[in-house]
Amino acid sequence: MHEIYTEFMLQKMNNIRMNKFQEDAKHLSSSLNVSGRFSFQKSAMKHVVVDIANKLSLRAEDSLLDIGCNCGDITIPLSFMCDSCTGVDGESAIERLKKRTQDLDNVSFIVGDFSELKIEEQYDCILIYSVLMYIDGYDNKRNFIKKACDLLKPGGRMLVGDVVNTSVKERYSNSEVGRKIDKEYKHQLTNLTQEDIIKSENNVTEPFDIMDDKKVCDLLLEIRNWGYESFLLPQSVELPFGYTRQDILIKRW
Template sequence: MAKIDLAKTELNYERFRDLAKNADLSERERIGFPDHYRSGFENAILDDIRTKLEFEYRSGASMLDIGAGASPMTSALLKLAHKYNISVAMNDSPEMLSLIESEFSFEKIAGKFPDILDEALEKAPDGYDLLLCYSVLHYIIVDGSIFDFVDAICLALRPGGVALIGDIPNLSKRKRLFSSKEGIAYHKQFMNTDEDPVVDHFEIKRNAIDDAVLNAIVARAHATGNDAYIVPQPRTLPMYNRRDDIIIQRR
């Protein structure tokens, strides 16, 4: 197989199965990222995940990683979880799961979330203490219902459990950024241009996530009796100024 232009490729569950089989791609490219988007940032990302899921207080916990991928960060996450005595179930396609390299044991749950919810709960009948879905939500909603996804997240958690839906590209936040002096300067430097970024505040962009979608996720979690919050990313992360995280706590 040949290299592909990730910026021009529409990605979903089936397309990621193809990427996993493409030997011409790097580990980061096969999970949808050009190397320079993630290389050098994995430790900062893991530190943010550890902090938001409070690994220090979760010894003995079980964690489900949805859309785990197979990259240096996947292996590092398994090592980090082992350090805090957290058992991990990794969910992704069979092709992607077969590529995960780790000296630490983990459960494999092959298939597309939330279709695999019943199987995941068979392995953890009381639910999971922790749930991670990182840089994946914008692909999941292409193939299914956002509300079905949120409901499944809540059902997968045991009472008191916490989910981090992380690294969500927020179109509204991006537009606000590139309408500001800070964002215009950032764009010019990054693109090496004297031209201002073009921002259409009334653009209809299908399958994009914006403020309305994020607020709907929070509202849906609230409607099922759980707590939920939109939280920022630290500036140590590569796309912190145009992405958000959501934390859901099962009550």
């Protein structure tokens, strides 16, 4: 009974958070805010697309599925690097993405919560970026990734990007480099305009459920037990949270 209740509550919380993202996508004027970044990280976001494309080994002939595509800050530039690109997200986010891609004939959309969708097509590349931290519970994260893995074509690649790892963050925070960078980061926060502060406080969504070294390593092993290859990759320090976040690369034979 306890397990059933826990599963029900986790799903309920996920639904509430999904609704919040949809409301953010509907009302916020800046796609950067919807994406959960601070305004001063805008320049760093430019490096994210290149980093993703390199890690996925994205090719001009590839089909790409972007799960949790949001308003398309990553989806749109990646669409110029591949043959076709499909974005998956809630209705409000997809509506904004549609408006931004009216002139792109290789971008398509799937509306809904990926964990509840039935997708038949398979893809050369799959991207799940800044999503895992908003899925409650290790089992739900694992099931989410397993479902995505099943959509990979033979030889396909998947990047589970921007994974928050508390163990990494703790080691970083306790280091001399970490303390120095953190001081600079806080200084940038103090230089925000009043408008930026209001936007940041209201719209930068904090991770709901994050993992540590053990959970990340457990997940890597589980993925391998499913028959895929999995690799833990560092992020470039040029990325918005590059010092403390990691990426998981998955390959299907």
